[in-house]
Amino acid sequence: MSQYGGTLLVAIAQDGNSNILPVAFALVEGENAESWSFFLSHLREHVTPQPGLLVISDRHNGIKAALEAPDGGWLPPAAYRAFCIRHIAANFALTFKGKDARRLLVNAAYAKTEVEFDYWFDILRSENPAMCDWANRIEYSLWTQHCDEDRRFGHMTTNISECVNSILKGVRNLPVCSLVKATYGRLAELFVRKGREAEAQMGTGQQFSQYLVKCIEANLRTARHFTVTLYDRDNSEYTVAETTPTGSFSLGTYRVSLGSKTCDCGYFQALHFPCPHALACCAYSRLTWQPYVHEVYQLSSVFGVYQMVFAPPIPEGFWPPYAGPTVIPDPSMRRAREGRPRSTRIRTNMDEADPNRPKRCGLCRQPGHTKRSCPQAAGPSGTARNQ
Known part of the structure; x- marks a missing residue:
């Protein structure tokens, strides 16, 4: 967020044609209970007021507090919560090492019947009963598919949130106002394009996605x-x-x-x-x-997803007079101008690269060398280097 720190909160959905669409963004000072409460309360009020929604997230305490607030509108039966199994597996791996055990836990979570779940859980119990005790401390309806009362529609992770990076590509370092305008414009274009695609399919007489x-x-x-x-x-x-x-x-x-x-x-x-x-x-x-x-x-439902109207923003010259408080940036939150910004990301086993996957050149995508020594990289004279 330009030269100042901050956190971007995003709510992602998926339509009946398996298209991923972001439905809400918020720039906040950090990922805490107050920020999540602000974001989720406004999300419920202005974007997703319909009943019976399922929210899939990690087990962040800020999200938990916001979803369990009595006046937040996210309590059952108005809405339900489920956990991302990839984050559950990452937490599991912090206590129990080994990819085989983590795989058994994930297989049990993906099981669509109780019989299949018991099959994988019994294997996990034979490996180490403590693993089952760890999993049993989490309510089954929050992380297993066979106990979710058919609300997930097959979605077990929050990985689709990573796909919105293309929408934000190239605007992350802009000032806040420019970042919001660029994101708004790209979302408006996305909704118009997807809506026209669904309408065109409906014109051919198709009924389903x-x-x-x-x-x-x-x-x-x-x-x-x-x-x-x-x-x-x-x-x-x-x-x-x-x-x-x-x-x-x-x-x-x-x-x-x-x-x-x-x-x-x-x-x-x-x-x-x-x-x-x-x-x-x-x-x-x-x-x-x-x-x-x-x-x-149904294509009519898919088309209805993109019927939201994006009203053109009011030009700054026509804004009404502002009489509220003046916000002054905190100098302590300002980023250092020199050097590479220090990463504050908390890395887990999900960020680990597959050791069996060969490294490829960033230029020609072939294994065995890097971009620096790539034979296809042109030198100053237009000839290949390192030959």
Whole structure:
């Protein structure tokens, strides 16, 4: 934030076409309870007043205090909270070393059924019972997918927040007013472009988003290996047998309820669109799969996401007279002019590079050398260096 320090708080969402969109920004002095309370209270009041929202975040005490405030509007049933499993795994790794144990914890969190969760948790318990005791201190509904009451729609991390860096690229070191204007303009352009894309798709007669269509097509290919063995047409209850591609032996059976939109595999209720087993039932009963898709995947819902109106900002010359307090910058927060700024980022195992991944040149992206010694780097005379 120019020559003064500060922290950028961002709220990120995702539409039914798997497009990532930022919905709110705030420049604050630091990541503390007061700042998070200011940000989340205004977010709830002005941007996301709709009920039933799920907030996925890390376990920062400032976020916890803001979401649990009685007058904040984030308490159930108006809104719910869940933890990012990548941050949970990073906290877990601080106590228990080893990538295998962390992988088991993540697999248990991603499990869509209780049976699958118990399978991974039992393996984790056999490694070290203390690991399970550590995980049991966190409420299951906050970090496991099978206990989230189908609110996550498959989202387990906050990694999508990293994708908004392209919007802020090139404006981080601008003064505050210029930074806000640039971010505002880029967001307005993003919403207009995505809205036109959704409108164009609706003009072709499509009903659902491209993301859903791709998922359904993949599930339809898998559904060919399933056979409906029992069914109750009146109650839309089915039993589906999964066989090998050659049909030589069975891999298991699953119960599917089209009426309640559930399946034993857990994908139907977790992702809110038909899994391969449900599609096999639809084909067997000659039913269309469209009624069993959540409305969030409809193009009309995607188009509605980008209907927000961005009013042009008032030019500074037309601002009304200001009679409030005068804010004077704190000299102690000013950054040093010389030298590289000291990083205050708290690094975790998420920032560690994969040791098995070969290093590549920043110029030609080939392994085995660096940008300084790259044979494709042109010298002052226009010839290649180091030859």
